[in-house]
Amino acid sequence: MSSIIKRSNIVLGKNIVTLDYNNKKLPPKPFVPDEYYEDDDEDGEFVESTYKSVDDESEYYEEDNQNDYEEKDDKEYEAGNILVKARKEANNIIEQAYAQIDAERAKLEEDIKKQAQQEIEKLDAMEKEAHEKAEQILEGANQEKINMLENLEPEVTNVINNLIRHIIGYEIKNEIKWLSYLVKHMLQQQSLIKPFEVNVSKDLYERLDQIEIDKVENLGKGIKVVPNLYLKDDDIIVQTDMGEICYNITEGMERVIKDIEMVNLIEESI
Structure with a gap:
């Protein structure tokens, strides 16, 4: 930023006119009556010389203002580049984040599928084992039944024979x-x-x-x-x-x- 005087005071008679350059626009040239130029009064010379010094300073200010504009444009361009670069980096970060999320999701789904398959295989194995145990129990029960019947069959036969003898003897003797x-x-x-x-x-x-x-x-x-x-x-x-x-x-x-x-x-x- 230029270090030139941003404010100038002009003395017009008993009045003081203030020139403010903060808006970076040259103020209109103050109206000076002709008597101030025609009069050889020291005040008139002071006013003229003062105003002329303001003109010289204005020319310097315009040059400095142009530099400020160029500097501002450079900074705006640089800021724009920084913003573009930041947006690009942000987009890259977002894309990488999405890619990582997709990869994590795919891995999670694969892990879930593997775990589910393992659970299914485990349940199938348990079911198969249960069927085998049930068949063994049933086979053992059938064999036990056969053995029991084989052991009971002679007794049953003897009971039947004795019953037949009793019935026959009773029928023959009494009927x-x-x-x-x-x-x-x-x-x-x-x-x-x-x-x-x-x-x-x-x-x-x-x-x-x-x-x-x-x-x-x-x-x-x-x-x-x-x-x-x-x-x-x-x-x-x-x-x-x-x-x-x-x-x-x-x-x-x-x-x-x-x-x-x-x-x-x-x-x-x-």
């Missing part, structure tokens, strides 16, 4: 409805032409009522139920023209029980 049924099946394969007899033990005959006797005799024409003193309690003999059919119901049921036991033994050996 006689089985006689007609048994005789009917004994005669299924026979072609009967002549009358025949159904021989039963004396004890069984005494336990038969007329209804059961009629059921047996109505199975065929000429059938007759007769007691036989030589027969055991459970023996039955059907005499036909083709020969005799003998059957002991107790022995028959015992054979059935033995067959069941034999089947059980065969299954155990397999």
Whole structure:
């Protein structure tokens, strides 16, 4: 900035005119009456000389002002360059920040995917292990069931056999409805032409009522139920023209029980 005088005072008679150069514009030349130039008064000379000195200073001020403008333009240009450079650097920083954010986001997404995949694989492994354990438990339970049934089967068979013996013994001794049924099946394969007899033990005959006797005799024409003193309690003999059919119901049921036991033994050996 110029160091020239920024303010000048001009004495006009008893008045003082102040020239202010802060606005960097030359003030209008003060009006000086002609009598001040025509008069040889010292005041007039002082005024003229003072004003002339102001003109000289104004010329110097204009030159300095031009330098100030040039300096100002340089500073404004420099400031503009600084601003452009700052904006460019700011944009670069922002772009780098966005790039870093994108990279971090991509890395985070990749890490999340890897972690999720690891969790899925872990859950799959746990599920597979659970299925394997469940299958092992189920297989063990099935094997235990088989072993238990194998151990219980002979006992069950014995219980069934004893139950059959009890039922058969009770039915044979206390019921006689089985006689007609048994005789009917004994005669299924026979072609009967002549009358025949159904021989039963004396004890069984005494336990038969007329209804059961009629059921047996109505199975065929000429059938007759007769007691036989030589027969055991459970023996039955059907005499036909083709020969005799003998059957002991107790022995028959015992054979059935033995067959069941034999089947059980065969299954155990397999």
